[in-house]
Amino acid sequence: MRYELYYWPTIQGRGEFIRLALEEAGADYVDVARRPGERGMAAMLQLMAGKGIAHPPYAPPFLKAGKLVIAQTAEILFYLGPRLKLAPRDEAGRLWAHQLQLTIADLVTHIHDTHHPISGSLYYEEQKPAARRRAESFWRYNGAKMLGYFERVLQGNGGAYTVGRRLSYVDLSVFQIVDGLRYAFPKRMKRFEKKIPGLVTLHDRVAKRPPIKAYLASERRLPFNQWGIFRHYKDLDA
């Protein structure tokens, strides 16, 4: 099965959580909107407009697997998980991994909103005072609390993996969270990492896995930049 991933071609964004799973598994996939030429992007926008499709997605990322087109990052990973051997196969295990991924999705929204608390339709510069307060609140309350939750889940499972006895897509997503927070908030993370030693170790181990290491060194891994979920603004990294 050749999977087709549809996502914005210039950012890691939410699509990166899926790219990491496909790369770790060595899956056969096309990152449609990043193919040379304009056609990939046009194909993505047509699907979003609902043309010739029974179940039009609200927003990227979405995945085409044969006739199926599904959206929402966590749902795509829920679908791919057992197929890529990156999730437990039993119902309880699959639901647990999905539940953690949905909580990561909430965390991702909170991270995004540290720089865009008022609206994604306005520039950062138009919402700077609110962004400073939201970033402060993230590191003091909800962000700190959520990261602490994942640290406890990991330690409660033995410390090596968040779910079960082997690597899952949740671990890959934890890698991306730590990696992105290091880019966006280098100073704050330097202080905070001692509170989440397990997540940091997991990040480092994931980065060394041969398929991930090769991916990170390739051109397929887009660099972090100022248009994605994780953005570095000095004012927010007090």
Place this chain on the structure above:
Amino acid sequence: MRYELYYWPTIQGRGEFIRLALEEAGADYVDVARRPGERGMAAMLQLMAGKGIAHPPYAPPFLKAGKLVIAQTAEILFYLGPRLKLAPRDEAGRLWAHQLQLTIADLVTHIHDTHHPISGSLYYEEQKPAARRRAESFWRYNGAKMLGYFERVLQGNGGAYTVGRRLSYVDLSVFQIVDGLRYAFPKRMKRFEKKIPGLVTLHDRVAKRPPIKAYLASERRLPFNQWGIFRHYKDLDA
């Protein structure tokens, strides 16, 4: 199977999307934290603290079904859907209903953030100017766009139901969204409803279904109030 729902006892909040499904189906369930006495609330907080539980949830709502404890509103509905005959049984249909529910979860977060754009740990009064801007942006951009998306999905499916040929938990959630927005933003909704005639008609039909009608008239349906997702602030309802 007697289901146990765990949710804050004084608000509709995210738990209400699950209550509506259980009520429509006439399911055997206990709203644990609302049982008389303190014990229900204590049981909920113990589960959240991870005591005696393999898969501790990050936050309510969560559902106990036999030995299984699962969290995240959309996941709980994904699990309950086929069991309560409120979702298609085939994989593609189940995933489509879940995808829509995850998009409703995003919408719910946006609605919540109209009154709490900076932090859930601060009072509304501490973030009023930001709330006014976020509410304005909600009705102009992302909220309006998401509601328009659900209107198109409904019309594209024939206009009677969002998914398939019969009522699903997604329809019940659409009811709750329209009902809550009417409470929180009566003036804005009065103007906006002409853009989503299908969703409004669906809301009205759901409200008349005998199990839902009985539920809404009962004491089990908590009234909207100023502690939930949907809150009425005059300043935000320009």
